[in-house]
Amino acid sequence: MTLYRKLLIWMLSVFFTLITSVFVIQFNSTRDFLHEQQSTEIENAISAIGMVLSPALASDDKVLAESVINAAFDSSFYSDVTLEILQGNDEYKRSYPSEVTGIPEWFRDAIVIHPIIKSTMLTSGRVQLATLSVTSNPAYAYLQLWQTTLQLIIDFLVIFLLGAVVLALILLNVLKPLKTIQQRANEISNNRFDQLLSIPHTCELRDVVRAFNHMSAQLKVHFDQQAQEADKLRVRAYQDPLSGLANRSYLLTKLSSWLSVSSKGGVALLQVDLIKDSYQNRGYEAGDQLVQKLAGRMKDLATDDYTIARLSQSEFMLLAPNISATELKMIGRTMLYMASELQPDPLDVAPVQAAVGLVMRCDDDNITTLLAQADNALMQARQQAKEPLMLFDAMQPSLIDKQQSAMGKQQWKALVDEAIANNLFKFNFQKAVNDKGEPLHQEVFSYIQKGHQRYSAGQFLGAIEHFNAGTLLDMHILEQMFSKLVATPELGPVAVNITQSSVNDTGFMRWLANKMQSYQSLSHRILFELPEISFIKNSNNTSLLCEIINQNNFHFGIDHFGHNFSSIGYLSKFRPAYVKLDFAYTNQIDNQIKADVLASITRTANNLSITTIASRVETASQQEKLAQLMVRGFQGYVVDNINSEKTV
Incomplete structure (x- = not known):
């Protein structure tokens, strides 16, 4: 169970207890009031009737006495009226039905309202004339109490529901910073350190949020440093630090992997004389700039299959598995064009100060023979006046391979x-x-x-x-x-x-x-x-x-x-x-x-x-x-x- 639900349940339980207590107090007050009301009404009725009956009894006018009693008492509030005339031992008794309608039986069984009995002695001077006894009818009290109970239940239910909604909203707003902290804690446990938490207004949570933000920032720095360390180690082992391309060690590993399986493709060896001359004549800074510029262009050729490496100061090699000789030639020409962009030639008439040697793989090639063929192809490419590019393709494919290579x-x-x-x-x-x-x-x-x-x-x-x-x-x-x-x-x-x-x-x-x-x-x-x-x-x-x-x-x-x-x-x-x-x-x-x-x-x-x-x-x-x-x-x-x- 969440903290929000637990707090809400406890607060609603306390609120319900308070509402119930008020309901019980109000119910008991209403019941006591109705009881007192019945008692007061009977006393008032007896006093008023006694003043009228006493003269009638004194003149021995029994008919008048009965008429007064019938007119004064009805079935709404009284169940029994008894008049005992002392002279002559006569008795007049009037009973009214006390049926309670419109009220559930369980309510009457649970709430018992006893009828009230009041008696008084009627006198004329010092002469006692008769005894008048009146018993109340609880039906009216039951009806009033039931109606009051229904109204109380409706009112308290509305108040409880409104209070529950208000409490839920207040609690949700109060615990919102805590919910944010919980979400942030889950993110940190999943090593996500993207955003810092805003500082809440609650004093107790303010320090917690600051601690979370500090811990998150520290962990992010730690992971960033760890990633940077991995990058540095990788650059040192496999990458040429100046160009950002693979180094010779990485290329040899890829060549070994490629040659160990049955596959096609080839390699392109590019040598850029302009870079070599810049290192010799203009210094390392000028040469480095040319290397970085060429490497940035050659990265456009990168795919998950191709490997581009810098072998030496001015030599670059591209390993391209699963391509044809025609495609390898296109790549070689692209590399020549990238090298030509390094040299200033507004008229586009200067010869390209670079050469490309291309070698298509044979089934019996190894790293030594492949690199030797690439060097030979490069030397022959330099002798090509029109285009310094040479392709060695010594493959002898089978009939099926010829069909596929075609x-x-x-x-x-x-x-x-x-x-x-x-x-x-x-x-x-x-x-x-x-x-x-x-x-x-x-x-x-x-x-x-x-x-x-x-x-x-x-x-x-x-x-x-x-x-x-x-x-x-x-x-x-x-x-x-x-x-x-x-x-x-x-x-x-x-x-x-x-x-x-x-x-x-x-x-x-x-x-x-x-x-x-x-x-x-x-x-x-x-x-x-x-x-x-x-x-x-x-x-x-x-x-x-x-x-x-x-x-x-x-x-x-x-x-x-x-x-x-x-x-x-x-x-x-x-x-x-x-x-x-x-x-x-x-x-x-x-x-x-x-x-x-x-x-x-x-x-x-x-x-x-x-x-x-x-x-x-x-x-x-x-x-x-x-x-x-x-x-x-x-x-x-x-x-x-x-x-x-x-x-x-």
Whole structure:
């Protein structure tokens, strides 16, 4: 029971007791008054009648005496009238019916009003003539008392109800600061330190609110410092401090991860001679300015799949998985154009002081051979007079791969549209478990099954995002998931990836809001996994989508967390249910510096009650080490060995 209800009940109980006491006092006063009124009326009647009867009795006029009695006494107030004439022992008695009508029987049984009997001696001088006895009729007293009781009950009920409303409003207003403190305490327990409380006028609560505000401010500073510490450690381990791009160590980790799985794509190595010359001829400050300017432009190319790193003073590399040679060439030309913007050339006739080497991956490539090919491509690009760009593509694809690699973005989009229209999408479910082995959720991996040919999401998602056509794809997949969850009660919770184009589509937001309202029973069985790049590039739209999800009591997570080197302070604003750590943070945990970075990130997330999930966990020993670094969720081969992958 809340303090408000408890105080209100006690105050209403006291108020009811007071009202009841007043009611009882007023009731008893009314009953006593009616009793006294009857007694007074009988005495007055006897006195008045006696003055008239005495002469009639003295003259022995009995007829006159009876007429006087009949006229003076009626059935309203008297039940019995007896006149005993002493001379001759005559007696005249008159009785009236004493029926009580219009009054409940229980009231008459509960409230007893005894009739009043008064007697007087009628005399003439010193001669005693007769004895007159009169008995009152309690019916009138009962009627008056019942009417008074009804009026008292109505009045007191109205007063009690009005008093209860007034007390409730007064108490609500008095306890409003305390209610605010309670809400603030719940927010603090959930690590929310957004707003300070206003100081109330109540003296006792003023110090409490000041203490809460001080504690909240201190905790906010603590969490901000913790997030800043995690950012500093991450910059030191994985980020180039000047450009804000990934450093060589991070890039090598991503290359190793990319080369360890079957995938396509390539790398682009950019060398900017203008930056090198500026360092040599104009000093470090001029060179640093050019690096920062170029890095700011290159961040426009960033996605959750691409990795952009600064390798040396004037060299930059972009890793682009799951793209074709044509797309890689377009990226290389974009990088050249960004480099050309650094040099002042009003007439646009000066040659570009930069070169780009492009390499498409082969199945037998390793980090050493890939970087060597990139260096060779860069050297040959310098020899290209028209455009300093060179592509090495030594792949020998199979017949099927040739067919797929020959497909352009339009063909991929047409394939996806066909799959949506003909329901060709199939799904794999891969479990994520916590540190106790209990399932957290199952991530949904979609693919297209057309005849005997299978197309994974990695092959067509790039083309879909290029045309900002992810909305229809996400709607179709979510529609399928909602239906499967309804039809299969044992399935779930499942995590569905949302494309970046859907995050920026207000039509998708309205559609998803309607779906969540229609499927409120599934709020704990489906999660929406949003790409981290959306929180960085489209924070307003992402914030709106997250708010819509939270308002409908659904939950969301963040994929590729940490890939884009943004400050992790945004976690306290959005409060996802979980974050899926980028593989680079969980791959080299034997390195103490990188282990410290991971521990700092997970500590910040855990303090915000956000589950951190490591993907591609391959061995039990790796899982144990990650658990020691406060990672609370695991997904990958070690989980699949325990929970075999399920296909629908």
